[in-house]
Amino acid sequence: xxxxxxxxxxxxxxxxxxxxxxxxxxxxxxxxxxxxxxxxxxxxxxxxxxxxxxxxxxxxxxxxxxxxxxxxxxxxxxxxxxxxxxxxxxxxxxxxxxxxxxxxxxxxxxxxxxxxxxxxxxxxxxxxxxxxxxxxxxxxxxxxxxxxxxxxxxxxxxxxxxxxxxxxxxxxxxxxxxxxxxxxxxxxxxxxxxxxxxxxxxxxxxxxx
Amino acid sequence: xxxxxxxxxxxxxxxxxxxxxxxxxxxxxxxxxxxxxxxxxxxxxxxxxxxxxxxxxxxxxxxxxxxxxxxxxxxxxxxxxxxxxxxxxxxxxxxxxxxxxxxxxxxxxxxxxxxxxxxxxxxxxxxxxxxxxxxxxxxxxxxxxxxxxxxxxxxxxxxxxxxxxxxxxxxxxxxxxxxxxxxxxxxxxxxxxxxxxxxxxxxxxxxxx
DNA sequence: ATCTCCTAACTAACCATTTAGTTCAACTAT
DNA sequence: ATAGTTGAACTAAATGGTTAGTTAGGAGAT
Numbered sequence: 097x098x099x100x101x102x103x104x105x106x107x108x109x110x111x112x113x114x115x116x117x118x119x120x121x122x123x124x125x126x127x128x129x130x131x132x133x134x135x136x137x138x139x140x141x142x143x144x145x146x147x148x149x150x151x152x153x154x155x156x157x158x159x160x161x162x163x164x165x166x167x168x169x170x171x172x173x174x175x176x177x178x179x180x181x182x183x184x185x186x187x188x189x190x191x192x193x194x195x196x197x198x199x200x201x202x203x204x205x206x207x208x209x210x211x212x213x214x215x216x217x218x219x220x221x222x223x224x225x226x227x228x229x230x231x232x233x234x235x236x237x238x239x240x241x242x243x244x245x246x247x248x249x250x251x252x253x254x255x256x257x258x259x260x261x262x263x264x265x266x267x268x269x270x271x272x273x274x275x276x277x278x279x280x281x282x283x284x285x286x287x288x289x290x291x292x293x294x295x296x297x298x299x300x301x302x303x304x305x
Numbered sequence: 306x307x308x309x310x311x312x313x314x315x316x317x318x319x320x321x322x323x324x325x326x327x328x329x330x331x332x333x334x335x336x337x338x339x340x341x342x343x344x345x346x347x348x349x350x351x352x353x354x355x356x357x358x359x360x361x362x363x364x365x366x367x368x369x370x371x372x373x374x375x376x377x378x379x380x381x382x383x384x385x386x387x388x389x390x391x392x393x394x395x396x397x398x399x400x401x402x403x404x405x406x407x408x409x410x411x412x413x414x415x416x417x418x419x420x421x422x423x424x425x426x427x428x429x430x431x432x433x434x435x436x437x438x439x440x441x442x443x444x445x446x447x448x449x450x451x452x453x454x455x456x457x458x459x460x461x462x463x464x465x466x467x468x469x470x471x472x473x474x475x476x477x478x479x480x481x482x483x484x485x486x487x488x489x490x491x492x493x494x495x496x497x498x499x500x501x502x503x504x505x506x507x508x509x510x511x512x513x514x
Numbered sequence: 515a516t517c518t519c520c521t522a523a524c525t526a527a528c529c530a531t532t533t534a535g536t537t538c539a540a541c542t543a544t
Numbered sequence: 545a546t547a548g549t550t551g552a553a554c555t556a557a558a559t560g561g562t563t564a565g566t567t568a569g570g571a572g573a574t
Contacts, residue, residue: 111553111554125423126338126423127336127338127419127422127423128339129335129336129338129339130336130337130338130423132528132529132530133529133530133531134529134530142554143554143555143556144530144531144555145531145532145533145554145555145556146553146554146555148530148531148532149552149553149554150553153530153531154530154531205422206422206423207422209418209419209421209422210336210418210419210422212418212479212480212482212483213336213414213415213416213418213419213422214334214335214336214339214415215482216480216482216483219483220482220483220486223483223487224483224486224487227487228487233487233488250510252503252506252507253503255488255490255496256496256499256500256503256504256507257507258488259473259476259477259484259488259500260473260476260503260504260507262476262480262484263472263473263474263475263476263477264468264469264472264473264476265472266472266476267468267469267471267472267473267475267476268468268472270421271421271425271471273421273424273425273429274421274425274428274429274432274433275468275471277429277433278432278433278436278437278442279442279464279467279468281464287464287465290462290465291465291468294461294462294465294469295465295469297461298461298465298466298469298508298511298512299507299511301459301510301511301512301513302507302508302509302510302511303507303510304510320519320520341562341563341564342563342564342565343562343563343564351520352520352521352522353521353564353565354520354521354522354565354566354567355519355520355521357564357565357566358518358519358520362564362565363564363565
């Protein structure tokens, strides 16, 4: 029986959500081991015991942050429409989707990196489900198969193609702080916004005969 | 005044080096915050105080591990010969170089990821120097410029091209544990060894008119 | 006798987790 | 209405295990 108080401009956040917001930032900045429960409490302006009351342990809070991230990314993916006649259009749509996904959930990037660094155990399952359900893998496979059947595309394994395509899209999002310095990119936002089109174009031409 | 005892089959490692070996593994597995100095001492079969005797602090030991990694990668890069007439050959050589670099220093991958996750501060300088000195950036820029001047290549910014090329090469090396599961790659070593050729081919065709 | 390499045993601080108790709003029986 | 009951949300202050870093000293070579 949830009531919407129409006087409230923003719905008031419960303390669990406030904690989650604080934890998201703390974990993104310092990682699971580097994060301090006291800091999260301080950020959230809340008593430390409340964290244990709501989440049970530091580890469980961390998992809750990850689940929340993956859930939102999944919701975002579900809203996406990758249907199109033209392979070029689909490829560009997917590139744009990845770009926006990272742009909108930047605090997920460091968590993602550190998780992969420690073997990916905490992500493998939820991430696999997320990607399967989004239908991107299927879409991609049929895209390549169709292109090859119609003789437009060269003979390239779908798996290698995706690994390359994802890498092209994702690498800069991840490595920007170092890449910018090495390659003297001064206007990061501009470069970032140019990427999807350039990547889609390069990839498509790479596939074509 | 380093002496080489010719009787010894393998040159005996000094304790500093033994510590460094142990630290490399511990830090790769758990990161700076997650690593335990006592574990490093145990791995090295050495008293904990020796670590402080030789390295001063956990943080300095960590930095020593990074410097050692970057130094060896730099040495490896210096041995590489990227000279070739044919753009296709150069591209493939660079792809193969990246592949081997990651294969031979896999314990650097998690360290690299976690460093980038925390802003890249500890890497930016040494890494920039490494890449500059290896001459790869210059080689790449002139490669693209030459290809465009001779009319073989389409008009693509060198920076975007590299970001894409590195991403294609590096992504799988990094994300294999999750990627394999999502895309059902069962023979990781095979897939890994196929990558450089496939990547170089895809990239080259992407550039060509 | 002094320098290098090494050890066992310590300590001080840190930090996740617990505990014991408080507040307050909603519900219930009188 | 009112006193009593409950349970969820909350707090201040421990507790105690862990962990980076220290110390005081010993063996062996030069």
